[in-house]
Each structure stands twice: as structure tokens, then as C-alpha cells.
Amino acid sequence: MPPEFDHEALRELFLSAPESEATRIVAIVIAVLLLTTVLWLVRRRGLREELTPIWVVTAVGIFLVGIRLDLLHGITRLVGAWTSSSTVFLLSSLFLMAICLSYAVRLSRASVQIKNLAQETALLRGRLDRLEHRNADD
Amino acid sequence: MNHLDSPDEQATVSRMHRPILLIPAFNEETSLPQVLDRVRETGIDFEIVVVDDGSSDRTGEIARNTGATVLRHPFNLGYGAALQTGYKYALETDTEFLVQLDSDGQHNPADLSRLLQPVLEDRQDLVIGSRFLGSDYRMGALRAIGRLLFSAIARLFGLRVSDPTSGYQAMNRRVLSAHSQDSFPVDYPDVNVLIAASRQGLRISEEPVDMSAETRASTMHGGFRSLYYVYKMLLSTWTASAIRRK
Numbered sequence: 425m426p427p428e429f430d431h432e433a434l435r436e437l438f439l440s441a442p443e444s445e446a447t448r449i450v451a452i453v454i455a456v457l458l459l460t461t462v463l464w465l466v467r468r469r470g471l472r473e474e475l476t477p478i479w480v481v482t483a484v485g486i487f488l489v490g491i492r493l494d495l496l497h498g499i500t501r502l503v504g505a506w507t508s509s510s511t512v513f514l515l516s517s518l519f520l521m522a523i524c525l526s527y528a529v530r531l532s533r534a535s536v537q538i539k540n541l542a543q544e545t546a547l548l549r550g551r552l553d554r555l556e557h558r559n560a561d562d
Numbered sequence: 563m564n565h566l567d568s569p570d571e572q573a574t575v576s577r578m579h580r581p582i583l584l585i586p587a588f589n590e591e592t593s594l595p596q597v598l599d600r601v602r603e604t605g606i607d608f609e610i611v612v613v614d615d616g617s618s619d620r621t622g623e624i625a626r627n628t629g630a631t632v633l634r635h636p637f638n639l640g641y642g643a644a645l646q647t648g649y650k651y652a653l654e655t656d657t658e659f660l661v662q663l664d665s666d667g668q669h670n671p672a673d674l675s676r677l678l679q680p681v682l683e684d685r686q687d688l689v690i691g692s693r694f695l696g697s698d699y700r701m702g703a704l705r706a707i708g709r710l711l712f713s714a715i716a717r718l719f720g721l722r723v724s725d726p727t728s729g730y731q732a733m734n735r736r737v738l739s740a741h742s743q744d745s746f747p748v749d750y751p752d753v754n755v756l757i758a759a760s761r762q763g764l765r766i767s768e769e770p771v772d773m774s775a776e777t778r779a780s781t782m783h784g785g786f787r788s789l790y791y792v793y794k795m796l797l798s799t800w801t802a803s804a805i806r807r808k
Contacts, residue, residue: 535748536744539639539643539748540744542635542636542637542639542643543635543639543643543646543647543650545635545636546613546633546634546635546636546647547633547647547650547651547654549633549634550631550632550633550634550651553631553632554631
């Protein structure tokens, strides 16, 4: 007969496991790298300033979690996960979904603007053709 | 019978800018000359506007050589966007009436005046040329189911149309204004657009027309595009239903 486990106790055991110092360092390094990359891209004109806030906020968020790992533990308890790594995975997935949706919205807006510009180009070129035609007739 | 033959009607048209005959075209150098010839045979005084939707062949050049006004997109934008460029041109040139006709030869220009007449007389804002009224036009089973589905959806919104995918239409300036909004679809302006127009209080009716076997539709709605088409129509119909009824 299989032994009976106290699942809550097991979960508590997982949650109370000490995080290694390496986790903290990795989080801080990722945050610094992300922030540095964002700033470098802005400086190189590869990324527009108005698109940076979400990345800067993300970098700051990772940095905060790195220096205060208990925050991550709190969220883990809140969402009912067993390990902090599950929570990180969940938050990353949510972040990616949010960013994809945000870019889909921006892309929709840009598509309409591009379509309007192309139509405007066609109309202006048509008007130019008519003017040139009229001038040639005169 | 040419409905514009009567002196009163000709006078009405001559007081205003000539109606526009809008032909959206994408790589139609083969069929376009015949379409333009058949249009001229009707004898109706249209300004023919060909919107060349970024063709890689001689579509624009052929149209220009026949004296048509050519509006050329710098790149391919889609059938709906090409139509909308024509609508915007009509508004810009203070044109009151417009008829649109496909460039693949599917629509018969002999029906032009029948479509335009109710709009000229201000009995309707938008007239759709239906291939199913008074004729036994045949189509594939899937397409027939689609047609029934979208006709039924249109009926849910109080709009009775037998041919919701027909691109052969005549319209007045009120419709042109409504269709020039950013919400006008760039790909499939079909039942979704009709429902939106109907909810904006525009008067819509159908007239029987003669249509040959589909050519454009087969390239626009084939394969996986059919699934996307159904999805897109249902979504944009739902969006159109949000328009407050006038």
C-alpha cells in the first residue's frame, strides 16, 4: 500500500526551501542586462523612447525580485504554486501574452495608417497626372 | 433598355459630376481591356476609375491608355482597400454616384444602368447586383452554404439580401462617406459592410444581374482562406452590430 503524503506539508517544505544566492545574482544580472540593452538600443536609435517604459518597468521588477526574493515567495503562495520557479514561469508567460497583445494593437493602428498613406499617395499621384495632362493640353 | 436614355434622367446626371465606374484591379492585364470595351459599349457616360492595387503587370498602363483615370497603390493593399481608394476619390471630386464592377469580367456591364437607376432616383442609397434573383446561378456546395449562412445572418439584422458577397454595386454619396471610414475592411467588404451600412440607416436593395462563373472569388476565398473568411465575417458582423441603429 502506498504511503500517504500530507500534500500541504510537502508544499510548505517546498516554499520554505532557502533560495540560493546564485538565483539572486542571476535575477540582478538579467535585470541589469535588460536595462543596459534597452538604453543601448535607444541610444543607437534602434528602439523608440515611447516603447521603452514596459521594458524598463520589467527590468526594475526583476531587479526588485532579485534583491527581495520574499516578494516572489509571497506571490507564489498567493497564486497557489509550489515553487518560485513555477511563479517565475507563470509571470513570464503573462508578460509575453501582454506584450504580444500590446504589439498587435499597435500593429493594427499602424496598418490603418499605412493603408491611409498608400491611398493618399494614389490619390495625389492621380491628381498630379490630371494636372500634367491638363497642362499638356493647354 | 438603357434606363438613362430618357431626357429627364440624362438632365439629372448632366447637372452633376458624371457617375464614376470604379474598377479595382490587381494583375488583370488580360481581362481588363475586354471589361473596358464592354463598358464603353453600354454608351453610359461614366468617368472610369481603375484602382491598380499594386499590380506587377501592365494593368495600370492598359487602363490609362484607354483614357481611364488610374489610381495606383504603391503596393498591394487588398480588394477592400482598392475599393475604398475609389470611394475617397469620388468624395474628393464631388461625385454623387458610383458603380463598382470587378475587373475579372465576371460582372456584365449591360446591367450597369439597372443598378444605377434606383440610386439616381434617390429610392435607394445602395443597390447590390444579385446573381440569384431571377436566375439559376450555380456555385459549389460549400459556397452555397456560406451564402445561405451570411444571408441568414444579414436577415437577423433586418437586411434581406440574396447575394451578400456580390461586388457589383451602385451607391450614392451617403454610402461613399460611410465606406470611407477607417473601419472599412481592407480584405473582404461583404455582408459585414452591408450590415454596418444598414444599421447606419442607409437604404439597401438588390437588382437581378447576370454574372459569369466566379474567378476573383475563387482566388479570394479558396483553401484555408475560406475558414478565415467565415471567421472574419462573423467577427466583423459582430463588430458591426455594435453600431447604434439609425
